[in-house]
Amino acid sequence: MAVASLLLQAARALLRHKTRSALNALGITIGVASVVWVIAIGEAGSARAEAQLHALGDNLVWVEAGARNVAGVRTGAYGMRNLVVEDAEAILREVPGIRRVSPQVDGSVVIAREGHNWTTRWRGVSPDYVDIKRWTLAAGGTFTDEDVERAADVCLIGQTVKQQLFGDASADGEIIRVAAVPFRIVGVLAPKGQSASGQDQDDTIMVPYTTAMKKLRANGQTWLDDVLCSAQSHEDVAPAAVEIGTLMRQRHHLSPEQEDDFNIRHPEEIIQAQIDASRALEALLVSIASVSLLVGGIGIMNVMLASVVERTREIGLRLAVGAPDWAIQAQFLAEAVLLTSFGGTLGVGVSIAGASALNRILGWPIPITVPAVAVAVGFSVATGILFGFLPARRAAKLDPIDALRAD
Numbered sequence: 001m002a003v004a005s006l007l008l009q010a011a012r013a014l015l016r017h018k019t020r021s022a023l024n025a026l027g028i029t030i031g032v033a034s035v036v037w038v039i040a041i042g043e044a045g046s047a048r049a050e051a052q053l054h055a056l057g058d059n060l061v062w063v064e065a066g067a068r069n070v071a072g073v074r075t076g077a078y079g080m081r082n083l084v085v086e087d088a089e090a091i092l093r094e095v096p097g098i099r100r101v102s103p104q105v106d107g108s109v110v111i112a113r114e115g116h117n118w119t120t121r122w123r124g125v126s127p128d129y130v131d132i133k134r135w136t137l138a139a140g141g142t143f144t145d146e147d148v149e150r151a152a153d154v155c156l157i158g159q160t161v162k163q164q165l166f167g168d169a170s171a172d173g174e175i176i177r178v179a180a181v182p183f184r185i186v187g188v189l190a191p192k193g194q195s196a197s198g199q200d201q202d203d204t205i206m207v208p209y210t211t212a213m214k215k216l217r218a219n220g221q222t223w224l225d226d227v228l229c230s231a232q233s234h235e236d237v238a239p240a241a242v243e244i245g246t247l248m249r250q251r252h253h254l255s256p257e258q259e260d261d262f263n264i265r266h267p268e269e270i271i272q273a274q275i276d277a278s279r280a281l282e283a284l285l286v287s288i289a290s291v292s293l294l295v296g297g298i299g300i301m302n303v304m305l306a307s308v309v310e311r312t313r314e315i316g317l318r319l320a321v322g323a324p325d326w327a328i329q330a331q332f333l334a335e336a337v338l339l340t341s342f343g344g345t346l347g348v349g350v351s352i353a354g355a356s357a358l359n360r361i362l363g364w365p366i367p368i369t370v371p372a373v374a375v376a377v378g379f380s381v382a383t384g385i386l387f388g389f390l391p392a393r394r395a396a397k398l399d400p401i402d403a404l405r406a407d
Helices: 002-015 018-056 085-094 145-149 159-166 209-216 234-251 268-310 312-320 325-362 370-396 400-405
Strands: 060-065 098-113 116-125 137-140 154-157 175-178 181-189 204-208 226-231 262-265
Touching: 002 018, 002 325, 018 268, 018 325, 018 370, 060 234, 085 098, 085 226, 085 234, 098 159, 098 209, 098 234, 116 159, 116 209, 145 209, 154 159, 154 175, 159 181, 159 204, 181 204, 204 209, 226 234, 234 262, 268 325, 268 370, 325 370
Parallel strands: 116 204, 154 181
Antiparallel strands: 060 226, 060 262, 098 116, 098 175, 098 226, 137 181, 154 204, 175 181
16 A cells, blocks of 8 residues: 555646656656567568578588589589589488488479460489478378389479469379370479569479489489588588588598588578577667666756756655655656656557567567566666665765755
C-alpha cells in the first residue's frame, strides 16, 4: 500500500504540469522506440545472414580446379583439367573431417518437352549433393548410387525448369530431352530462391556425374570442375580444408615451390563475417540510439530540478512535520521513474506499430522480440533512476526552515 500511495502521489505531481510531463515522456518514447527498432533490424539482418549460411550447404568445403598458365597468361578458375573422380574418392577416404563428397561437372544446355524448351544449367553430381546443399525435394526422389554406376539417363529438375516446361502440371516421371538425349525425371527440387550473388538456384537440372561426363560433356572428358565436400561439423571445416590441400598436393605430385593447381574455399567464413559485422553494427547503432535516451534523461533531470525549486515550501513543510529524508527522496525518484516508465511503455507501443512499416520498406520481417523490449524498457527505468537521483537527493537535503522561508 505504501508503494501504491507513493506512485499515486507521484502521478498527481506529474499531472499538475501535463504539457511538461508529456513532452519529457515523448523524449523517452522516441529513445525507447529507436532502441527497439535498431535491435530488431540488427537481429533481422543477422537472421538473413544465418539463413544464407544455412542455405550454402552442410558445413561446405569446396575444392575447384585451379587456373593454368598459358604462354605466361593465367586463366581463371577451372582452367586445370587434373581434378578427377579419384581425388574426390581420396578426400572421402583419407580426410576424417569429411563425411560426404560430390564430384561435380556442369555446363549449359537446351532442354525440351512437347513444344516447350528452355536453356538452363546442368550439373553432374552424386546423390549426396542434395544433402550437402541442404536441398529438399518437392516431389519424387533423388537418383541412386546405382544410377551413377550405370550412367543412367535420370535427372532432378529445379522449380524454374519445372514451371517453364510443365507449368502447374506434375513433372515427376515425365520424359524430357536434354541435348537430344531423353531423360526421365525422378524428382523435383523444392524452391531454393536466389543465391547470395543473385543467381536463380532453381534454374537447374541435375544428373548423375557419370552420365554428364559420357553424354553431356563434349568428347566424354573425365575431369571434374569441382568437388563439393561436407565436413563432420562446423569446427571441422577449417582443419579439413588444410588436410584436403595437403592431400591434393600429394596426389598431384606438386613440389614445394609449385603453386596449387586447385582452389579450396569454405564460403561459410564470408557469411560468418557478415553475421559478425551485422552484430557489431547492431551494437554500435544501439549505442547511438541510446543517446536519445540520454538526452531524454537530461531533460527529465532538468524538469525534476525545476520541480524541486517550485515545491520548496511543500518539501519544507513535509520535513518540518517529521518526514524522513528517504521519504522525500523516494517521492522524487518515484516521479522520475514513473515518467520514464510511461514514456518507455509508449515507446514499446510505437515500436510495435512501426515494425510493419519497416517491414514494407526493407522487405524483411522485423520481429519485435521480448529481449529487445526488455532492454529498451530497462534503459528507460535506469534513466529515470539515474537522472532522478540528483534532484531527489537535493530535495531530501533541504533545510526545513530555509525551505519554509522560500517564496
